[in-house]
Amino acid sequence: MITGDHRDTAEAIAARLGIIEAGNDAAVLTGAELDQMSTEEFDEKVENYSVYARVSPEHKVRIVKAWQKLGKVVAMTGDGVNDAPALKQADIGIGMGITGTEVSKGASDIVLADDNFATIVVAVQEGRKVFSNIQKAIQYLLAANLGEVLTLFIATLLAWDTMLPIHLLWINLVTDTFPAIALGMEPAESNLMNHKPRGRNSNFFSGGILSSVVYQGIFEAAMVLMVYATAIMWPVHSGYNAIHADALTMSFATLGLIQLFHAFNVKSVHQSIFKVGLFKNKAFNWAILASLVMMMVVILVPGLNDAFRVAHLDIHQWVIVLGASFAVIPFVELVKLVQRKIKKD
Amino acid sequence: MSEQKYQQFSNAFYAQSESEVLTELEATSSGLNSDQVNERVSKYGPNKLDDGKKKSLLQKFLEQFKDLMILVLLAAAIISAVVSHDVVDSVIILAVVIINAILGVFQESRAEAAIEALKKMSTPHANVLRNGDTITVKSTELVPGDIVLLEAGDVVPADLRLLESNSLKIEESALTGESVSVEKEIKIIDDKQAGIGDRVNMAFSNSNVTYGRGNGVVVNTGMSTEVGKIAGMLAKADETTTPLKQNLNHLGKFLTIAIVIIAVVMYVVGTFFNGMDPIKMMLTSISLAVAAIPEGLPAIVTIILALGTQVMAKRNAVIRKLPAVETLGSTEIIASDKTGTLTLNQMTVEKIYTFNQQQSAETKLSTDNMALKVMNFANDTKISQDGTMIGDPTETALITFGEKHNFDLDNKLQQQPRVAELPFDSDRKLMSTIHKDGERSLVAVKGAPDILLERITKIQTTDWIRDITAEDKSVILQNNQDMAKQALRVLEMAYKYIDEVPGELNSDEIENNLIFAGLVGMID
Incomplete structure (x- = not known):
């Protein structure tokens, strides 16, 4: 808490708000005391203080910098022109919609329309949800990327005709995009505000995302390659070109569909999707449908399938494709189950 | 920044x-004469804030291509x-790369309003003494x-050391909060360590004259003024990279290196x-490069963030x-201001002290209570048609308190109309109304x-009025301190009856020999 009030007033109010315990004089620092400290001294002691009394806006920059040196992500509120440098310095500058000057709002990252501290808490909660949803989108997209890389790499080693850039771009940019965005609209998971802030050093891969990307990517590649191998070993058509065209089409379809099924898995990193709710997120349902249509259009519509250099598949081939794609759900569910068991023990 | 372009004064004027x-x-x-002015214009520069370097749209667009991931994609497209063929x-x-770059430029452009707003605050004209x-x-x-003349309504055009002040009051909230x-x-x-708010013999550029007249000599102009220093700091403050940016950069680098290695290995094999x-x-x-790069990722992250802003906007952020x-x-x-953020910028009565009795604001008071009457009478709050109160927060708090205790102010003022007043000033720290x-x-x-206690000679007890004793006074001061320790702002109420209202009101006469009515403690 930062205030221009006198020390005693500041202490009494902070105690009322539960920022410090009543009578905890040591947690209060005045602007004059801060002026006496060297930067090094203050950097060392900053964690001891929760309340700053009689401070002017100039002190705010020092307070922000000291916390940032400790590697903390710092949010700072302010409304005067003099607050602007501190607002800019902070990781999150919070301006005041009602009392704030234009300059302070301009230097802020977010502005509270109601000037209310509680809104910051709401915003933090919303921010955590957004981060967790971005993580889901990244997990989803990178699993596909890894799957594609492994498929291409192994196929090349085996001297198989692999998917072309156009196929990969179609999946990366079209059919994967809708579910990825829709994952951004997933509702918050229930324990969101109970864990500690993740801090500056965490990244998108923390919380089990990296391992998920790896095993899911490997599984996707395995499925696609298996479908390709099946198509070559038990061909429906004859002739080298026709067989390889079938195999390529089937692996393209498998990769596209596997991602659509996999999107359901990603709804929760650790929870079973049957617990999270399969169809709760309406935007997500529409996204899956849209992607399914986009995938089918390029394979089934004459003319378009020529541009995409894909062949016509018969019903047996489709069954193989669907089966291999769907397998991603039971597989990931099983891994999640094992992970939860291990964590418990 | 050209802060050092013109050397100006850094004295503690x-x-x-x-x-x-x-x-x-x-x-x-x-005032200066024309020759001096001409000489000084070239020496000290114009009195305005620097424009700062602005990136052109093209520059911003090209900067997007510094990203490694984008470069690899570009190379892939060309090869x-x-x-x-x-x-x-x-x-x-190429289309993917260009769409990405446009999104990046769009994001950046929304972020440059701060210095613009500072410049808008600048004043167009000033009255000066020359020759x-x-x-x-x-x-x-x-x-x-230059000698600058100030009067109510002016915006101070530069930093001035005041030479004359006739009740000059300046609102400096923009600088001091x-x-x-x-x-x-x-x-x-x-x-010499006085903060800006305590330098009462200075007038700072961009603050507003709210009352009185005065004049002062210009000591600093342009970027050397206090507001100019802020503009300079704004331009300099390190744009901290957000954890998101760091994360995405990190991810991008990792993927790019991985891609190059895998692609080379694959080509060789x-x-x-x-x-x-x-x-x-x-x-x-x-x-393979195309496969490994999540082309859609930057756009998708941007869209998810944008969706988040919509939800937050609905919830006031x-x-x-x-x-x-x-x-x-x-x-x-979270480092938060107290006033207005952690607390409402609104006063509320918490405690009231009348003779030998401190009680909470909720405890019922008689509508005849003199403390209640005085706090409502000696009060300049205006109540508009729709019931909203306009006035000083401490005074509106007292009116609200009166309403809670069924004090019918309109009715009482009709019976006992205000006939004269001694307005508040900071020397007396008192205000009086006569009814x-x-x-x-x-x-x-x-x-x-x-201050008020020194002017009190009597005290109202539960049923009569008697001379105040030293003991009474120490009890009152004790209660005052007690409330102050609980972070309450304390006001004292007193009254007296006079037979005739003098033609010329004089504080020493009117605001003396008063009867103690009570203390009230408010919190914001």
Whole structure:
């Protein structure tokens, strides 16, 4: 808490708000005391203080910098022109919609329309949800990327005709995009505000995302390659070109569909999707449908399938494709189950 | 920034006498002459804030291509076009790259409003004394040494050391955050460490004159003024990279390195060990690069963030910079202003003390209680038609308190109309109103406890009025301190009856020999 009030007033109010315990004089620092400290001294002691009394806006920059040196992500509120440098310095500058000057709002990252501290808490909660949803989108997209890389790499080693850039771009940019965005609209998971802030050093891969990307990517590649191998070993058509065209089409379809099924898995990193709710997120349902249509259009519509250099598949081939794609759900569910068991023990 | 372009003064002018300041600036109280002005314009520069370097749209667009991931994609597009003569893939890749760059530029452009707003605050004209005459000049033409005349309604055009102040009050909230106007004086301030808010003999550029008249000598102009220093700091403050940006950069670098390694390995294995066609292998390697790069990721992250801003806006948090949505989620330390953010910028009565009794604001008071009457009478709050109160927060709090205790102010004021008043000033720290009450008149006084107590000679006990004793006074002071320790702002109420309202009101006469009514403690 930062205030221009006198020390005693500041202490009494902070105690009322539960920022410090009543009578905890040591947690209060005045602007004059801060002026006496060297930067090094203050950097060392900053964690001891929760309340700053009689401070002017100039002190705010020092307070922000000291916390940032400790590697903390710092949010700072302010409304005067003099607050602007501190607002800019902070990781999150919070301006005041009602009392704030234009300059302070301009230097802020977010502005509270109601000037209310509680809104910051709401915003933090919303921010955590957004981060967790971005993580889901990244997990989803990178699993596909890894799957594609492994498929291409192994196929090349085996001297198989692999998917072309156009196929990969179609999946990366079209059919994967809708579910990825829709994952951004997933509702918050229930324990969101109970864990500690993740801090500056965490990244998108923390919380089990990296391992998920790896095993899911490997599984996707395995499925696609298996479908390709099946198509070559038990061909429906004859002739080298026709067989390889079938195999390529089937692996393209498998990769596209596997991602659509996999999107359901990603709804929760650790929870079973049957617990999270399969169809709760309406935007997500529409996204899956849209992607399914986009995938089918390029394979089934004459003319378009020529541009995409894909062949016509018969019903047996489709069954193989669907089966291999769907397998991603039971597989990931099983891994999640094992992970939860291990964590418990 | 060109802060060092024009050397200006860095003296603590507020700690010097008027004549010392004038000597230092080689100025006189009758103003500079034309030659001096011309010379100083070239020496000190114009009185305006620097524009700062602005990136053109093209520059911003080109900057997007500094990203490694984008460069790899570009290379892939070019190689693909050259090797295969089939441009479809290249065109698609190029389209992806360009859309990404446009999104990046769009995000950046929304973030540059701060210095613009500062410049808008600047004043167009100022009244100055030059060659002994008062003339109006553009405020950009002011130089150190100019004598500037100020009156209510003016915006201070540069930093001034005041030479004259006739009840001059200036509102400096933009600089200090303090919304109460500062009363300006011309006396020397000895404390060389005085903060901006305490330099009452200075007037700062971009603050507003709310009352009175005065004049001062310009000591600093343009980027050397206090507001200019802020503009300089704004331009300099390190744009901290958000955790999101750091994360995405990190991810991008990692992927790029991985892609290059894998593509090279694959090319080597394919061409030299499997004996495949080098051109075909080249294309396959490009496929691999395309496969490994999550092309949609930046756009998708942007869209998810944008969706987050919509949700937050509905809940009163307006996001100005997109990545802030995500940074918020990782916030560890929240440094918050108290007033208006942690607390409502609104006073509420918490405690009231009348004779020997301190009680909470909820406990019922009689509508005849003199403390209740005085706090409502000696009060300048205006109540508009729709019931909203306009006035000082401490005074509106008292009216609200009266309403809660069924004090019918309109009715009482009809019976005992206000006939005269002694308005608040900061020397007395008191305000009084006089009300006709039948044959005699009621003087209602409210003000700072320590000062008002000295003017009190009687005390109202539960049923009668008697002379106040030293013991009474110490009990009152004790209660005052007690409330102050609980972070309450304390006001004292007193009153007396007079037979005749004098034609000329005099504080010593009216605000003396008062009867103690009570203390009230408020919190914001």
